[in-house]
Amino acid sequence: LIIKVDSTIPNKSIQSNEECVTNIVNKYSKANTKYIKYLKLIDQARRNYKPCNENRCNCHAGVMSHDLKIFKEKGISEKLINNIKSKGTKYQIINHKLYRDPNCMFPSRCVGIEHFLLEIVSDLPDMEFIVNTRDWPQINKKYGFFGPVFSFSKTDEYFDIMYPAWAFWEGGPAISLYPRGIGRWDNHRSKLGKLGNFTKWDDKIPKAFFRGSRTCSERDPLVLLSREHPDMVDAQYTKNQAWKSEEDTLNAPPAKEVSFEEHCKYKYLFNFRGVAASFRFKHILLCKSLVFHVGNEWQEFFYSALKPWIHYIPVNSDATKEDLKELLEFAINHDELAKEIAENGYNMIWNNLKMKDITCYWRKLLKKYASLMTYKPKRDQSLIRIKQ
Ligand code: UDP
Incomplete structure (x- = not known):
């Protein structure tokens, strides 16, 4: 090599x-x-x-610096918070206690976020911040509407500050196999990480695999390629809650949902954006299969540590069936390279996306954020105390 x-x-x-x-x-x-x-x-x-230096969530450090940079010159004032407080759920940390607005738009998402906040609250100074629990980021650079809003995913068009998604603990999408929602990254990580190591590359099925719903039409070319070349690709649409007719599964009956473990049997796995970034990226990288990551606009906090052609195969979001076929053929014809990239992807996630890295990211992010605040927040009596 x-x-x-x-x-x-x-x-x-x-x-x-x-x-x-x-x-x-x-x-x-x-x-x-x-x-x-x-x-x-x-x-x-x-x-x-x-x-990157793998100590203390350092591989992701550039992301928080980038997201907070815009607040560096003038700091985070009370006025800025007031500008954007309708964009999410208000949290306060006062005297090492955590408080939240009594209404959270998606309660299980708030639980998923609070799991981490409660772990670090004793290390944090007094502060207040607004957390967006919707899928979509809030502070578009073009809208002239500005302030610090924490969102799990964004593109370059937004000023939102990325935080580790709730689904690392709770509140992820519910499918039949994961009826309480995909969460508990600790459990998925250890199961998939073991499988990734036990399933030998040469024993994997030499096909591309994808299961998921049609949350974004960028997924269509792969599903269509699968219909033309079932020998090469098995990519099918499943139902989600919005499913109304076979039109929503590209004119085919919905496929049965498939567990992450089952994904690991295949050599080539696909990740696509959904409404925003899709949670599957980190799971399929742990299979130690070669991941084709389509589109690079939608980010989560850990994406920038993963480099195209090193940890995954990048695919343009407008790739056609023919483009996908050629890329797959390239991987099939360069098995040793494919295996190596698959291993690199696995190692990056295994070494740098541990539960303690998630906690570490939250801690560093909030400490940096607090250091930018230009005022000392007073306890807001309308908020409720959040405890373990
Ligand atoms: N998923 C899964 N098996 C399936 C279908 C979906 O494990 O058969 C997972 C998928 O990996 C993702 C979540 O369920 O983490 C939601 O997938 P979907 O494609 O519906 O939406 P996305 O969030 O990717 O837009």
């Missing part, structure tokens, strides 16, 4: 790009020129990759 993804990368990056590409072509593509563009992208990604 050209350059292994480890700390020796800089020392090995001595060949010129052309020489290096020639080597990969010789080694991997059996002179099939169609794939050279992908090999070049892998080569370039490896040259530019700098492994």
Whole structure:
């Protein structure tokens, strides 16, 4: 392999790009020129990759700095909070106690958030903040409406401050297999992490796999490719609560839902955005299968630690059936590279998305946020105390 993804990368990056590409072509593509563009992208990604420092959720630190930067110059004033308080649920930390507005739009999401807040409340100074529990971010850069709102997912078009989604603990989407909602990342992590290690790459079914509902039409080309090439792809739409007719499953009967464990049997797994970012990304990376991640607009706090061509195969959000087929064929024809990228993806999540990394991110984020506040919050008597 050209350059292994480890700390020796800089020392090995001595060949010129052309020489290096020639080597990969010789080694991997059996002179099939169609794939050279992908090999070049892998080569370039490896040259530019700098492994992050895995201590104390440091791999994600750049994200909170980026999200808070806009508040650095003027700080976070009471007026800013008043501007945006209707955009989410108000929380206060006063004297190491946690308080919340009595009404949470999605109560189980608030529980999922509070699990982490209660773990760290004793370390935090007095502060108040607004948490958006909707899927959609709130502070669009174009709206002229500004203030600090915490949201789980956003694109570059928003000023929201990303926080680790509720679903790391509770309040994730409920499907028949997970009727209480997908949550408890600790449990999923340990089960999938074991499976990822026990299922050998060569024993995985050499097909692309996807199950999910049609929350976004960007998923259609893969489902259509699956109908044309069932030998290569098994991608089907399942029902969600909004399902009304077969039109919502692209004119086919809804497929049965499939557990994350079952996903791990396949070599190639797909992630797509849904309404915002989809929760499946972290789960399928732990299968140690090769993840194709479609679109790069919708982010969660941990996405930027994952690098295209190093930890997953990036796919344009407007990729056609033909584009997907070519990319899959590339992976099939470069099994060793595919296996390596799959392992890198697994390692990034396994090493840097532990429960303690989630707690660590919340702690650092709120400490930084509090340091930007320009006033000392007074206890708001309309809020209720939240306890374990
Ligand atoms: N899901 C699953 N098995 C299925 C269908 C969905 O595990 O057969 C999971 C999926 O991975 C995601 C959640 O259920 O974490 C919701 O999936 P859906 O596609 O409905 O919506 P999304 O949130 O991805 O837009």
